[in-house]
Amino acid sequence: MNVLVIGGSGFLGRTYVQEATARGYQVTTFNRGRSGTDEPGVEAVRGDREVRADLERLVEGRTWDLVIDTSGYVPRVVGESARILSGHAPAYVFVSTISALKGYPDEPINEEEYVLWDCAPDAGPEDGDYGTLKAGCERAVEQEFDGTVLIIQAGLLLGPHENVARLPWWLTRISHGGRVLAPGDPGMPMQLVDVRDVVGFSFDQAEKGVADRFVVTGPAGNATYGELLGWCKAATGSDAEFVWVADDFLAEREVGLFVELPLWLPAAMGSFWTAPTGKAEAAGLRARPMSETVRDAWEWLRHIPEDQRVYGTRMVHGMAPERERELLAAWDARSA
Structure with a gap:
């Protein structure tokens, strides 16, 4: 499998790169080169996802089997990335957060409904806090990417x-x-979870072509x-x-x-510390x-x-x- 990781040098992104290479995938990373060093054996493309020309240069002449987006925080920025990457990969994994779920942590989470905070898919950084903007990012990927979308609503890593x-x-x-x-x-x-378990679960679902949304964290x-x-x-x-x-x-x-x-x-x-994990566990999550x-x-x-x-x-x-x-x-x- 040929994988593009947006990010790839920090905590979460690095773990995705390490797991991908351990599975024998070919890996491309796209980042500004500021958060850390690149993992050995990857094709590192330098650029800023907020600069359209950088994204267009990234996709020129390239295709992948899977996009992993570990560094999306602003809906309109994420939407632009998803739109430009459409047609260059059939599947997109967006790593979100439990905090995107409306009412969390003050209200119980319904795993069947997944009600998100109100946030438009073209919202800017001034339009909400971390969880609210992540909800908008989820909508932006689903709206702009033409292909399979898997949303990982991660717990505390x-x-x-x-x-x-x-x-x-x-x-x-x-x-x-x-x-x-x-x-x-x-x-x-x-309720804690090892980043490696979240990453492994993501790849397991992506390999099966799953298009869904999961709360992914450790058992309460x-x-x-x-x-x-x-x-x-x-x-x-x-x-x-x-x-x-x-x-x-x-x-x-x-x-x-x-x-x-x-x-x-x-x-x-x-x-x-009481997010439900039954759906992810039924799909194969092991912490x-x-x-x-x-x-x-x-x-x-x-x-x-x-x-x-x-x-x-x-x-x-x-x-x-x-x-x-x-x-x-x-x-x-x-x-x-």
Whole structure:
């Protein structure tokens, strides 16, 4: 199979390229060359998907069996890409997000209806937030691409090469040992998925010619917060001592949800971790144990010098050491 990956050098795109080459596919990547190095053995085409001339140069004289779009965030930009790629491939996989589903995470998801946020397929970056715009991107691909369209509404992705840097921050912090501020309830059930499992599922469906939409994430409760941090401790061989600090204490001190303490949400927001996965599982999705994901992520990360580790591509994740010390001292005082 001959595959075009739009992106291909970051976290998700790199994993698609690695899986494609492992399956023996011929791979072309299209990106600006800014997010990372190219994987060996691919044809790397430099260009910006927001520049029509670059897209036209990409498709000139080329055809593929499959397009994988890992970097679409603005509907009108995605629609232009899909329109120009039509006729140059029979199938298109667009990687979206659970956040494109209307009401998520405050309302239950109906896997049979897949109601999206209201967003036009020609919307611009100013017309919504991340999830809303992704909904518009889904519509844009389905409207503009003449061929089979597979939509992957991915959950929270972890694994090697993660550039959002939630798990890498925790691994690095815990590897330092000592008293570690651990947020909320260690028994809080989570719902995480290895990026490699999402990618493998995507290719399995594409190989069968499936045109559909799937929520693709791990099973609900496949980890607790305590287990996740425990796996980080085991993987790094750390002597870390976790100090579990109550949600209300952290909220009073305006600790940033999900960013300042990566993956932390108060117990009252636990519905975030309850997306249904039955449809994808029935189609063949299998999620590996998260302990394996954590182990493999550390095996990748530990070879990168700490001063070269990046904790987020759009925003910096993690808590400054002095902030952690201040919060722990305040928690100790309150507990005493």
